[in-house]
Each structure stands twice: as C-alpha cells, then as structure tokens.
Amino acid sequence: MHYADFFDKDQILKIHEASLELVEDVGLIVRNVKARDIFKKNGCLVDNKTCLVKIPKNIVEKYREYYVPDYIFTAQDPKFDINLKDDRPVIVTGSSAPNIIDPKTGEERRSTSTDIANIAYLINELDGFDVFSISTLADDAPKDQISLSRFYPALKNCKKPVRSNTPTIKDLEQVLELGYTIAGSKEAYMKRPFINHHYCPVVSPLTMDVESTEAVIYLTQMGLPVYGTIVPNAGMTSPMNMLSTLVLGNAEFLALSTLIQMIRPGAPMIYAVLSTVADMRTGNYAPGAIETGILQRAHTEMARFYNVPSGGYIGLTNSQVNDAQCGYETGMNTTAALLGGSDLFNMGGLLGSLMAFDFSKAVIDNEIALMLKQMKRGVEFKEKDLGLDIIKEIGPGGTYMDCMHTMKNMRKTAFYPKVATRDMRGKWIDQGKEDAQVRAFKVADKILSKPNKSAFDSELDSIIHSKFKNLVKGNVIW
Structure with missing residues (x-):
C-alpha cells in the first residue's frame, strides 16, 4: 500500500539525527531511580543529583537494532x-x-x-x-x-x-x-x-x-x-x-x-x-x-x-x-x-x-x-473483476439491478451503515426526524437490553469475589 508521506528519505534521516542530538546533548530528567540505574549500566551519562540522563547516539542505535515490527x-x-x-x-x-x-x-x-x-x-x-x-x-x-x-x-x-x-x-x-x-x-x-x-x-x-x-x-x-x-x-x-x-x-x-x-x-x-x-x-x-x-x-x-x-x-x-x-x-x-x-x-x-x-x-x-x-x-486488483463479460452482456443503456452478478457482490462491495440514514426526506420525516444521536442510541439500547452471554460464569465470579473482598459487582445493568 502507498502512503501519503510528508518527507523524503533525507528529511527522515535529518529528523532522526536531530532527535539523537537531543537525547545525547540535552538529555532527559529521569525521576525513577531504577530507570537511571538501567541507563547508567548500559553506558549512558547519569547525574543522580539532577536526575539528568544523556543517551549517546551510538547507544540508541545499538538498541534500535532490537526493534520488532509486531505487536x-x-x-x-x-x-x-x-x-x-x-x-x-x-x-x-x-x-x-x-x-x-x-x-x-x-x-x-x-x-x-x-x-x-x-x-x-x-x-x-x-x-x-x-x-x-x-x-x-x-x-x-x-x-x-x-x-x-x-x-x-x-x-x-x-x-x-x-x-x-x-x-x-x-x-x-x-x-x-x-x-x-x-x-x-x-x-x-x-x-x-x-x-x-x-x-x-x-x-x-x-x-x-x-x-x-x-x-x-x-x-x-x-x-x-x-x-x-x-x-x-x-x-x-x-x-x-x-x-x-x-x-x-x-x-x-x-x-x-x-x-x-x-x-x-x-x-x-x-x-x-x-x-x-x-x-x-x-x-x-x-x-x-x-x-x-x-x-x-x-x-x-x-x-x-x-x-x-x-x-x-x-x-x-x-x-x-x-x-x-x-x-x-x-x-x-x-x-x-x-x-x-x-x-x-x-x-x-x-x-x-x-x-x-x-x-x-x-x-x-x-x-x-x-x-x-x-x-x-480499497480497490483490490484482480483481472477477473475488470468485469468485461458482464459489461458486454448488459451493454449500453441496460441495468445491473436484477443481475445475479449484483446479487452475488452487493454485500461484499458496499458497507451498509446502521446509524447513517439514506432515506428520502419524506420517509425520514414520517419516521420521526431522528438524528444520528437518536439512531445510535437505539443501537446501543438494543445491544444492552439483551443478556450478556460472554460474562463470567457464577463459579469463576465466586472465586474472584472470595479472593478480592468488597469488590464491585461488575454486572451489566441497563
């Protein structure tokens, strides 16, 4: 996928180098003692009186090699x-x-x-x-x-x-x-x-x-x-x-x-x-x-x-x-x-x-x-989806409304909202002129009015409450 970028490669490097300069030359106030000890143990400059820690560029680059792309x-x-x-x-x-x-x-x-x-x-x-x-x-x-x-x-x-x-x-x-x-x-x-x-x-x-x-x-x-x-x-x-x-x-x-x-x-x-x-x-x-x-x-x-x-x-x-x-x-x-x-x-x-x-x-x-x-x-490119066969079949001036192709693809092609309305004004008025706030609340109300089948069973709930005295009930009440 292509992204909408602001910077070229050279500019990205300059931003990175400017950030490295800050952590090395200016440093950070690190108020946690354990953190200061970890930084010091790994080669950073630490002043325990001022709590200032300066991280050399080479230290940042060393540990940057351990970054992983997954979370x-x-x-x-x-x-x-x-x-x-x-x-x-x-x-x-x-x-x-x-x-x-x-x-x-x-x-x-x-x-x-x-x-x-x-x-x-x-x-x-x-x-x-x-x-x-x-x-x-x-x-x-x-x-x-x-x-x-x-x-x-x-x-x-x-x-x-x-x-x-x-x-x-x-x-x-x-x-x-x-x-x-x-x-x-x-x-x-x-x-x-x-x-x-x-x-x-x-x-x-x-x-x-x-x-x-x-x-x-x-x-x-x-x-x-x-x-x-x-x-x-x-x-x-x-x-x-x-x-x-x-x-x-x-x-x-x-x-x-x-x-x-x-x-x-x-x-x-x-x-x-x-x-x-x-x-x-x-x-x-x-x-x-x-x-x-x-x-x-x-x-x-x-x-x-x-x-x-x-x-x-x-x-x-x-x-x-x-x-x-x-x-x-x-x-x-x-x-x-x-x-x-x-x-x-x-x-x-x-x-x-x-x-x-x-x-x-x-x-x-x-x-x-x-x-x-x-x-x-987005729009996935598959040659079979260029649609030449169906376009030729319907031809100029035809309609795709009653085609099997439309029936087959209507659910996966379009997103159908539950909150947004697409009705004509007359029907909207007849239905009470509801705005998005009202329609959205009706969706929430419908969900929360039904029993939660995913909740803890009574046995687990009893174990938890026996371990943590005075714990809140934690039940859905609507």
Missing part, C-alpha cells in the same frame, strides 16, 4: 487476538475519562464500575472495535481497589483484548492477580497474558516520571505486554511548530524505547502518540484539531522508518455533544492517519477532550471504524 493484543478468547502488523486499522476505545453522559438523563456525571460493565459489553458486541481500552474511571471504587474496580467489570463483560493502566505498582499487582485468577493460574496467564498495559511515562518536555516508568520496567522485566504514549503539546510542552514538536516527540520515543530494549531486547513496542497543538487563543487543549491528524501522520512516517507499529489517540473531539464538529473532527483525523499508514486508533466513545464517555458516540465511532476498515481494503 499482539491478546484476548481472553483467542479469536479476538490482534496483530497490529496484519490487522490494521486496529480500533480502540478512548480511555480513562472521569465522566459519562448518563444514558437515561443525558446529563454528565461521574462514571461508576457499572458504567464500565455496560460499556465493556457494548464494545464486545460492536464489530468495528478490536480492543477495549477501559473508557472511564470508577467513582464507586473502594479506595484500595481503584484499578480492580475498572479491570474486573471490563474483563467480566468483554472477551476482546482489554487495555488500561494503573496508578501504582500495588494496583498493578492486584490487576495481575486478577488475571491469574481468571486464567486459572499464573502459569496459564503468562502463556496468554490477556491484560494489555499502557502508560505515559514520558512527560513532555523530556522528563520521565516515577510511577508510570516503574510500571513499564516491571512489566517489561516480566515479559508482559506494555507500551507507552508520547504526548507533546505544541505551544505548551513543545515548541509552537509542528516539525520541532515531531523532533521532540520522536526523541522522547527513542529514549523510552531504548530503556525498554535495555531491559528486554526484542520487546514489542508501539510508536504511540497524542501530539497536539494548543489553541493559543485560550490555552485550551485541542486533541480534535486537524493538527493532531497531521502530527500523527508525521510520527507514523518515523515509525515506518524504525519498522515498529504506530498509532495513538487519534479521532478525538473537543465537542461536548454528537454534532457536526464531533463528526468532522473524528472523521478527518482518522482518515488522515489511515492514509498516512497508522496502525492503532484510540478513537472511540469520548466527548469533550477525553472527559466524558457517551454511548451514542461509541456507536457512531463504531460506524466510522467500519468505514475506515472498508477504506483500508
């Missing part, structure tokens, strides 16, 4: 396993919003573990989504089970790959213990680790934090799936220029990936980003801006140069409702990323700059996801 999201049910190399575009929900648009009242409120259960079941049933990145927080979580109260209802109700993060190592250990319990043993879980981990250990500009970095080290040492996202924000945490923001973000990716490869050479990674340009009129965060799609394409070019999978948070919106702004921000940026060759799209379900989940938005995004997958398929 697999493992699911509880093997039929849902995803390999980014083969299955792009891989569609993931947006994650970790504190709020939800209440499906009954339409008002924004804090999300709970029950909401997570409902969302998990919905995503399990929507064909456009490949990975459930836990969409919200759980405001009803016991204080010592913040992460369990998210992962448990997610894993209980969704058999697709589940992905999220944890605030502390203690939380991470609890989540892994949950995984061992579901799998039947730690040994069984390690063979198929179906919890997928994601963190943002690099805080722009050029700083590595404590807890997220600790989690990345811990999981990499264990051989479990983990990757990080790089998040420079032009005008705030990177220069107000897209090329220099790309250089800075690329340097941060190289620093993180070097650390990962130092720990476990050959560890799979994703070049994941949420590079943005701030709205300098107000200072507002603008993940829905078209520059996010442009920067995603630019980072994807660098990922292809490094031969690693790429993607990130793309297709987000600043809109607070499912309106035209919401649609064009999601649609334009995901299309740009797809044409640029991105593999992973964290795009589903969130409104208001990642602050609130909306069920209708998730269903609409599912439709966009299916369109992206259709676009990726």
Whole structure:
C-alpha cells in the first residue's frame, strides 16, 4: 500500500539525527531511580543529583537494532487476538475519562464500575472495535481497589483484548492477580497474558516520571505486554511548530524505547502518540484539531522508518455533544492517519477532550471504524473483476439491478451503515426526524437490553469475589 508521506528519505534521516542530538546533548530528567540505574549500566551519562540522563547516539542505535515490527493484543478468547502488523486499522476505545453522559438523563456525571460493565459489553458486541481500552474511571471504587474496580467489570463483560493502566505498582499487582485468577493460574496467564498495559511515562518536555516508568520496567522485566504514549503539546510542552514538536516527540520515543530494549531486547513496542497543538487563543487543549491528524501522520512516517507499529489517540473531539464538529473532527483525523499508514486508533466513545464517555458516540465511532476498515481494503486488483463479460452482456443503456452478478457482490462491495440514514426526506420525516444521536442510541439500547452471554460464569465470579473482598459487582445493568 502507498502512503501519503510528508518527507523524503533525507528529511527522515535529518529528523532522526536531530532527535539523537537531543537525547545525547540535552538529555532527559529521569525521576525513577531504577530507570537511571538501567541507563547508567548500559553506558549512558547519569547525574543522580539532577536526575539528568544523556543517551549517546551510538547507544540508541545499538538498541534500535532490537526493534520488532509486531505487536499482539491478546484476548481472553483467542479469536479476538490482534496483530497490529496484519490487522490494521486496529480500533480502540478512548480511555480513562472521569465522566459519562448518563444514558437515561443525558446529563454528565461521574462514571461508576457499572458504567464500565455496560460499556465493556457494548464494545464486545460492536464489530468495528478490536480492543477495549477501559473508557472511564470508577467513582464507586473502594479506595484500595481503584484499578480492580475498572479491570474486573471490563474483563467480566468483554472477551476482546482489554487495555488500561494503573496508578501504582500495588494496583498493578492486584490487576495481575486478577488475571491469574481468571486464567486459572499464573502459569496459564503468562502463556496468554490477556491484560494489555499502557502508560505515559514520558512527560513532555523530556522528563520521565516515577510511577508510570516503574510500571513499564516491571512489566517489561516480566515479559508482559506494555507500551507507552508520547504526548507533546505544541505551544505548551513543545515548541509552537509542528516539525520541532515531531523532533521532540520522536526523541522522547527513542529514549523510552531504548530503556525498554535495555531491559528486554526484542520487546514489542508501539510508536504511540497524542501530539497536539494548543489553541493559543485560550490555552485550551485541542486533541480534535486537524493538527493532531497531521502530527500523527508525521510520527507514523518515523515509525515506518524504525519498522515498529504506530498509532495513538487519534479521532478525538473537543465537542461536548454528537454534532457536526464531533463528526468532522473524528472523521478527518482518522482518515488522515489511515492514509498516512497508522496502525492503532484510540478513537472511540469520548466527548469533550477525553472527559466524558457517551454511548451514542461509541456507536457512531463504531460506524466510522467500519468505514475506515472498508477504506483500508480499497480497490483490490484482480483481472477477473475488470468485469468485461458482464459489461458486454448488459451493454449500453441496460441495468445491473436484477443481475445475479449484483446479487452475488452487493454485500461484499458496499458497507451498509446502521446509524447513517439514506432515506428520502419524506420517509425520514414520517419516521420521526431522528438524528444520528437518536439512531445510535437505539443501537446501543438494543445491544444492552439483551443478556450478556460472554460474562463470567457464577463459579469463576465466586472465586474472584472470595479472593478480592468488597469488590464491585461488575454486572451489566441497563
């Protein structure tokens, strides 16, 4: 497949060399002691007083040789396993919003573990989504089970790959213990680790934090799936220029990936980003801006140069409702990323700059996801499909409506939406003038009104609740 590129080979090399210069000459503040020790052990210049780490170019190049082109999201049910190399575009929900648009009242409120259960079941049933990145927080979580109260209802109700993060190592250990319990043993879980981990250990500009970095080290040492996202924000945490923001973000990716490869050479990674340009009129965060799609394409070019999978948070919106702004921000940026060759799209379900989940938005995004997958398929060239025989048979002025050829190909040639309407205005009026928001909610309501046949059985559920006292119920309640 040919991609829409911004740069030629020489320009790619100059961006790479500029990023190398940053990590070698400027370095990063690395606040995690273990990370500094790993960098120092492998030949980097480390000042423990200032926490500054400088990574020589030759060290980056040495560990770059271990990069691999594959990344697999493992699911509880093997039929849902995803390999980014083969299955792009891989569609993931947006994650970790504190709020939800209440499906009954339409008002924004804090999300709970029950909401997570409902969302998990919905995503399990929507064909456009490949990975459930836990969409919200759980405001009803016991204080010592913040992460369990998210992962448990997610894993209980969704058999697709589940992905999220944890605030502390203690939380991470609890989540892994949950995984061992579901799998039947730690040994069984390690063979198929179906919890997928994601963190943002690099805080722009050029700083590595404590807890997220600790989690990345811990999981990499264990051989479990983990990757990080790089998040420079032009005008705030990177220069107000897209090329220099790309250089800075690329340097941060190289620093993180070097650390990962130092720990476990050959560890799979994703070049994941949420590079943005701030709205300098107000200072507002603008993940829905078209520059996010442009920067995603630019980072994807660098990922292809490094031969690693790429993607990130793309297709987000600043809109607070499912309106035209919401649609064009999601649609334009995901299309740009797809044409640029991105593999992973964290795009589903969130409104208001990642602050609130909306069920209708998730269903609409599912439709966009299916369109992206259709676009990726494109027009396959097979000589038999040139259609000369059928065109000659019908001839000038004929119709293809009643041809067997049409009947045979209609389902595989066209994508038929469930949310978008194609009816004439009169019929649309007769049907109640429903907009996309209403039609999408009807799809969600139909799914969530049915029993979830994928949920844990009562025996496993009892085992989990006996191990984790006071754990949330995690049931779908609609």
